[in-house]
Amino acid sequence: MSDLLDRINSPEDLKLLPREQLPQLAEELRAFIKDFTNTTGGHIGSGMGVVELTIALHYLFEFKQQDHLIFDVGHQCYPHKILTGRRDQMGTIRQKGGLSGFPDPHESPYDRVKTGHGGTSLNTAVGMAMALRNRGEQADRKVVAMLGDAGLQEGSALEALNYAGVFDDLPLIIVLNDNEHGIGPSVGAFMKYFSKVRSGTIYRAAKGNFKRLTKMMESASPFFGKFTYDVADRLKSSIHGLVPVIAPGFLFEALGYFYYGPIDGHDFPTLLEALEDCKSFRRPVVLHCITTKGKGYSYKQDRLAYHAGKPCKSITAHLPAEFSAQGGPAYTDVFVDEMMRLAEEDKDVVAITAAMLEGTGLVKFRDKFPDRVYDVGMAEQHAVGMAQGLALAGQKPICAVYSTFMQRSVDQIFQELALINTPVVMCLDRAGLVGPDGATHNGVFDITYCRMFPNMTVMAPRDGGELRQMMRLAVNHPGPTAIRFPRTRTPMESAELPRLPFKVGESEQLRDGNHGCLLAYGTMVYMALDVAGEIYSRYGIELAVINARFAKPLDAKMIARECARQPVVFTLEDHNLAGGFGAAVLEHANQNQLDAGKIEMFGIGDVFIDHGQRVEALAMAGLDVPTLIKRVEQRLGLKKEAVGNAEPAAKIKPRVLTH
Ligand SMILES: Cc1ncc(C[n+]2csc(CCOP(=O)(O)OP(=O)(O)O)c2C)c(N)n1
Numbered sequence: 001m002s003d004l005l006d007r008i009n010s011p012e013d014l015k016l017l018p019r020e021q022l023p024q025l026a027e028e029l030r031a032f033i034k035d036f037t038n039t040t041g042g043h044i045g046s047g048m049g050v051v052e053l054t055i056a057l058h059y060l061f062e063f064k065q066q067d068h069l070i071f072d073v074g075h076q077c078y079p080h081k082i083l084t085g086r087r088d089q090m091g092t093i094r095q096k097g098g099l100s101g102f103p104d105p106h107e108s109p110y111d112r113v114k115t116g117h118g119g120t121s122l123n124t125a126v127g128m129a130m131a132l133r134n135r136g137e138q139a140d141r142k143v144v145a146m147l148g149d150a151g152l153q154e155g156s157a158l159e160a161l162n163y164a165g166v167f168d169d170l171p172l173i174i175v176l177n178d179n180e181h182g183i184g185p186s187v188g189a190f191m192k193y194f195s196k197v198r199s200g201t202i203y204r205a206a207k208g209n210f211k212r213l214t215k216m217m218e219s220a221s222p223f224f225g226k227f228t229y230d231v232a233d234r235l236k237s238s239i240h241g242l243v244p245v246i247a248p249g250f251l252f253e254a255l256g257y258f259y260y261g262p263i264d265g266h267d268f269p270t271l272l273e274a275l276e277d278c279k280s281f282r283r284p285v286v287l288h289c290i291t292t293k294g295k296g297y298s299y300k301q302d303r304l305a306y307h308a309g310k311p312c313k314s315i316t317a318h319l320p321a322e323f324s325a326q327g328g329p330a331y332t333d334v335f336v337d338e339m340m341r342l343a344e345e346d347k348d349v350v351a352i353t354a355a356m357l358e359g360t361g362l363v364k365f366r367d368k369f370p371d372r373v374y375d376v377g378m379a380e381q382h383a384v385g386m387a388q389g390l391a392l393a394g395q396k397p398i399c400a401v402y403s404t405f406m407q408r409s410v411d412q413i414f415q416e417l418a419l420i421n422t423p424v425v426m427c428l429d430r431a432g433l434v435g436p437d438g439a440t441h442n443g444v445f446d447i448t449y450c451r452m453f454p455n456m457t458v459m460a461p462r463d464g465g466e467l468r469q470m471m472r473l474a475v476n477h478p479g480p481t482a483i484r485f486p487r488t489r490t491p492m493e494s495a496e497l498p499r500l501p502f503k504v505g506e507s508e509q510l511r512d513g514n515h516g517c518l519l520a521y522g523t524m525v526y527m528a529l530d531v532a533g534e535i536y537s538r539y540g541i542e543l544a545v546i547n548a549r550f551a552k553p554l555d556a557k558m559i560a561r562e563c564a565r566q567p568v569v570f571t572l573e574d575h576n577l578a579g580g581f582g583a584a585v586l587e588h589a590n591q592n593q594l595d596a597g598k599i600e601m602f603g604i605g606d607v608f609i610d611h612g613q614r615v616e617a618l619a620m621a622g623l624d625v626p627t628l629i630k631r632v633e634q635r636l637g638l639k640k641e642a643v644g645n646a647e648p649a650a651k652i653k654p655r656v657l658t659h
């Protein structure tokens, strides 16, 4: 039953509904989101929690041209997409060629920015509001930023809050969507403050009276002019200033904002009234809405499913595996398991994460070592800075952050870690192409941002067993280390690939050959083995396959040897080519008078890879086995029909280099 929703193809249609029908529309919208996400998966909880808020915003504002709406993170945008003409495409969300799971200006003029990282909405919104102010348009236009209670913890959000509070004519409305959750329950002092605010009651009664007074003055302003309006405006703020002790928003008030709330973000009359009021304020305003994440969605046992659910099998079943040996546990699970072992063995091992206890698997670690894991909230910069402190004071911090989110702390990697060689381990999960979250979440820049700084050791395991080895190596290394691993399952571990100990900078040869060398990094190693196997079975020629293990320091001897003996050295990485592993090999060749012309790099070109399942994203980037085979054939001048099928399956011939 979606009588109302079916009629809404744009916010203009929405504005035609009488207010009394909005609750029914909200119900229909929720049912619709539940229905399609049942198949597609995706960020259910955040969207379900802001249904009324989104309807109310589109009901009262005009976000196509007049006003601007910016979502923080952007994962709560499903109701917005549905109301802005994309209802019929929602079933394609997060799939190859379908709608993005985040706002995207390529999709709609209602999406002003492409986001996926949290804590960024206020910076953009402040800039937009400033532009409106500079152009003298602040009286008629507003910028609305919808920001979550966890997103507010990001340094960038706090920077914007600090900056904008001093302007008393900035047309900015910050809708603080407080649902007491990031992905899991929110953490930190803000969380405590908000829970005190939520329980406050005295203020609401006082505020009702003040509001009546200021409304009276505002309605008198047509007769008595701007002066009355200004007095009303001032009155609101000074009244708030007079009652800092009982005023729930004293923190925001003290920073120069009108604070409005807390209000029930699911109640239309309250919401509409509040937003209408906010529209009339001239100062920047914080509208504090209390909402329930995942409202209307019963998540049964799987608590996390209300943040984001997985797609149903029909969406993924037809897809091939990334490589033939795939099927072990997820890298994340191996990481956590090894964390537990390390922590058991050494009481100084501690874990840090930035609002990603669930995604990094550290919830399991917390159950066993509650005092040795620090979830610092959505605050990657602080996570790395704090890791430095822990390390300098004698502990062994392991910082588990997604590769893409760690981008927000590149300067901490530079100064706090690299510059004084601080022994912190960074475990960068979701490195490489992630799949459905798409370009904002692809972890394809970490090799670059880690290896560009002196003192860094940068590595990637070929499989779960090697991840364990690398974590052990890193935890005892005297400087900063980064280990990257992907959002996928580990390869099935094969007895044919022995697991030998190794030192920093040592590669591993897994297959010998002299028709070319596949020098692979991390998860690409098993793809390289598949490519070599297929080339052998097609042409009867052998390619060497080398697991590089380290992007820094590189295995200099191995590179010199392969550049000398091979016709071509192919580097393979699921990372952007700019500054990545292949670039490191190329730089090394250039600096050491090796034949750099023999090096061909396989990786992600100068593009952003969109959403789809991970294997599809790999294929979009040309990093699937068939495409790699084709490129090897081209470079080596092989023609399939010229040789025919030489032999069936190729045998792996492991050989570990000794130095
Ligand atoms: C910089 C950054 N760090 C971490 C994440 C992962 N992440 C996505 S949503 C989310 C929680 C967001 O919570 P909140 O801002 O309160 O919004 P809600 O989902 O509760 O509406 C986190 C930590 C991210 N997207 N960006």
Ligand SMILES: CC(=O)[C@@H](O)[C@H](O)COP(=O)(O)O
Binding pocket: 043, 073, 075, 116, 183, 308, 359, 430, 434, 437, 487
């Ligand atoms: C919105 C956001 O950034 C996270 O929810 C992210 O989508 C998690 O992705 P994983 O499924 O890889 O943990």
Ligand SMILES: [Mg+2]
Binding pocket: 148, 149, 150, 177, 178, 179, 180, 181, 182
């Ligand atoms: Mg929240």
